[in-house]
Amino acid sequence: MIKPKPNRSGPPPEDCPLESCLKFLSGAWTHKIIWYLRAEPRRFGDLKRDLGGVSAKVLTTRLRELEESGVLTRTVIPTSPPTVEYALTTLGEKLKPVLDAIVEVGVQLKRRDRKTKNT
Numbered sequence: 477m478i479k480p481k482p483n484r485s486g487p488p489p490e491d492c493p494l495e496s497c498l499k500f501l502s503g504a505w506t507h508k509i510i511w512y513l514r515a516e517p518r519r520f521g522d523l524k525r526d527l528g529g530v531s532a533k534v535l536t537t538r539l540r541e542l543e544e545s546g547v548l549t550r551t552v553i554p555t556s557p558p559t560v561e562y563a564l565t566t567l568g569e570k571l572k573p574v575l576d577a578i579v580e581v582g583v584q585l586k587r588r589d590r591k592t593k594n595t
Contacts, residue, residue: 497574500545501574505527505530505535506542508527509523509527509539509548510542510547510548510571510575512526513548513563513568514575517551517562518561518562519560519561519562520536523562542568543562547564547565547568547571548563549563549564549565
């Protein structure tokens with residue numbers, strides 16, 4: 477009989493930060509909003525167009541939640557009519573390499589799936 481090995485990682489921290497971050501990123505439209513804001517600030521209409529199927533109400537709600545969480549900023553530009561731009565904060569910028577890593581793993585998983593299906 478094989479003896480079980482103890483876990484060297486130890487238990488996850490109380491109120492696990494990994495779980496909190498993954499739950500945050502899994503929120504409706506969150507990862508796509510961050511994706512489209514990664515290069516430059518975007519106006520509301522631009523984001524709505526970028527995202528495709530999102531309603532104005534849902535997008536407004538999600539943008540407010542992301543602003544409250546400190547991931548993005550909302551800037552009103554005094555034009556006529558007023559223009560509103562959204563941009564990633566320093567905290568939001570830290571999510572860019574996370575999304576890049578997830579995309580890279582996703583690409584590799586898709587390649588493996590294609591190879592498996594073609595054999």
